[in-house]
Amino acid sequence: xxxxxxxxxxxxxxxxxxxxxxxxxxxxxxxxxxxxxxxxxxxxxxxxxxxxxxxxxxxxxxxxxxxxxxxxxxxxxxxxxxxxxxxxxxxxxxxxxxxxxxxxxxxxxxxxxxxxxxxxxxxxxxxxxxxxxxxxxxxxxxxxxxxxxxxxxxxxxxxxxxxxxxxxxxxxxxxxxx
Numbered sequence: 001x002x003x004x005x006x007x008x009x010x011x012x013x014x015x016x017x018x019x020x021x022x023x024x025x026x027x028x029x030x031x032x033x034x035x036x037x038x039x040x041x042x043x044x045x046x047x048x049x050x051x052x053x054x055x056x057x058x059x060x061x062x063x064x065x066x067x068x069x070x071x072x073x074x075x076x077x078x079x080x081x082x083x084x085x086x087x088x089x090x091x092x093x094x095x096x097x098x099x100x101x102x103x104x105x106x107x108x109x110x111x112x113x114x115x116x117x118x119x120x121x122x123x124x125x126x127x128x129x130x131x132x133x134x135x136x137x138x139x140x141x142x143x144x145x146x147x148x149x150x151x152x153x154x155x156x157x158x159x160x161x162x163x164x165x166x167x168x169x170x171x172x173x174x175x176x177x178x
């Protein structure tokens with residue numbers, strides 16, 4: 001058996017509501033591990049993670065994560081990818097989910113692409129679909145784990161500007177890892 005690896009030790013911080021918090025660090029310092037713990041996908045061996053005074057025990061719709069790599073289902077259309085969360089979890093009525101999907105696709109410039117599949121989209125468009133897919137769930141905390149990694153410089157800058165504009169409009173509490 002392998003000896004345990006210490007990824008994070010003596011780590012403590014708070015994320016202020018309504019703020020865009022940026023966590024920066026070199027590769028291998030535990031940023032993605034921390035993001036996965038905050039999202040509820042991993043549990044710390046020691047210590048505690050809390051949100052609003054309550055322990056984080058698992059994934060929940062109040063914390064949504066956009067991963068480094070594209071996490072769209074290639075066999076689903078743009079519309080089906082955006083609708084997946086609320087329909088799979090029955091977290092909102094179908095009519096409300098569809099209305100929210102239209103509004104988000106409009107906001108992200110994806111109205112004409114509802115019947116396209118991820119393989120038919122550019123990297124930047126895939127990222128916009130993922131943002132819509134996350135936001136449709138109306139989370140309290142958006143965790144972005146290097147979401148624009150792998151995009152060319154121009155597209156990355158456009159997506160950063162796009163997200164900053166979205167943040168200014170929504171003031172959604174965000175942890176942006178880079």
